[in-house]
Amino acid sequence: MTDLIPTAKAQRWDPAEVVRVLLAEEPAGRDAANLRTRRKRAGFPAGKTFGDWDETASSISRQVQDSLKTLEWISRKENLCVCGPSGTGKSDFTEALGQAAVEAGRTVAWFAIEDLGSCPYWHRSLRGALVGHFAAVEVTSSPGSRRLAEAMRRTGAGPAAERFYDEHVEADAVHEQIVRREVVDGLLKDEPDLEPDVAFGIGATGLLDSRLARYLLAAWREDRSALPAPLPHVRARKPARSKT
Known part of the structure; x- marks a missing residue:
């Protein structure tokens, strides 16, 4: 959009053509701005999309991945639970699904597990x-x-x-x-x-x-405090242990 007017002047476009192009570009610019806003509000942790995802390295079958990418399960109001050991790409895959939902015009909110209680x-x-x-x-x-x-x-x-x-x-x-x-x-x-x-x-x-x-x-x-740091002005005292 910023290059349009200089280009029109250099190429001596007809004014009607300039208006036509501006009208065509305006919805695209608005959609792009809305997409940026939805992404920001979603609070994604790493910006991972399916462009970064190696579907061949996942234990999730290709058929299941393709089915989830359609986002039809969201339209059906179904829940999705992704389970597996640490480091297997669960967060990357679910974030990519969230990014795809945002690109499809949906509103997404990303919560870390620590946020679930509130x-x-x-x-x-x-x-x-x-x-x-x-x-x-x-x-x-x-x-x-x-x-x-x-x-x-x-x-x-x-x-x-x-x-x-x-x-x-x-x-x-x-x-x-x-x-x-x-x-x-x-x-x-x-x-x-x-x-x-x-x-x-x-x-x-x-x-x-x-x-x-x-x-x-x-x-x-382990006989240690569960507090991240000792409370100020409080002497540490070991609790009495039950013999049973």
Whole structure:
């Protein structure tokens, strides 16, 4: 577009031809600008596209790759889960799919695993995931409180700590039924299309909880703090270990 006017002057184009070319170029320029905006908002981590992808080096069959590249599964509102060991190209492949979706005019949002716990709070369109996140916490909190109450007794944490978790065993059991029958069931009766989003919120919560548990237990077994850095003005104190 920036070279058009100098070219028209040098070649002495007819004014009508200049206008015609300008009108033809304007939509293309607008589409390119929209594409750049969608890419920026998506927050892709590395800018990988299928131009960088070596389909022969992947364990995903060529037929499956070609099928996913059509993006028809998005139109059908299907979920995609890509699993495999570290370093096998999962992130590159999924980012390339996201880039293809952006080029097809779709809006994409890239989340790192660390963002999954907070992303449902960012936009109303993620309300299904938010309800799933909330439900996962409430449905599992009563059994968790029971185990914590037993841990308080086993470690001698005292009556106040025991009473705190004992009360939550019964209270959270009531909350569980409310969440199941009123919150989740009520939402899906009104908006049944949100069922995959609710499932996503539940799955994301479980995944993050599992990763946190592994991290904390590893620190416990190695007899070290799970904090990235010591708290200021706090003396390090080793917790009492249970003999059981």
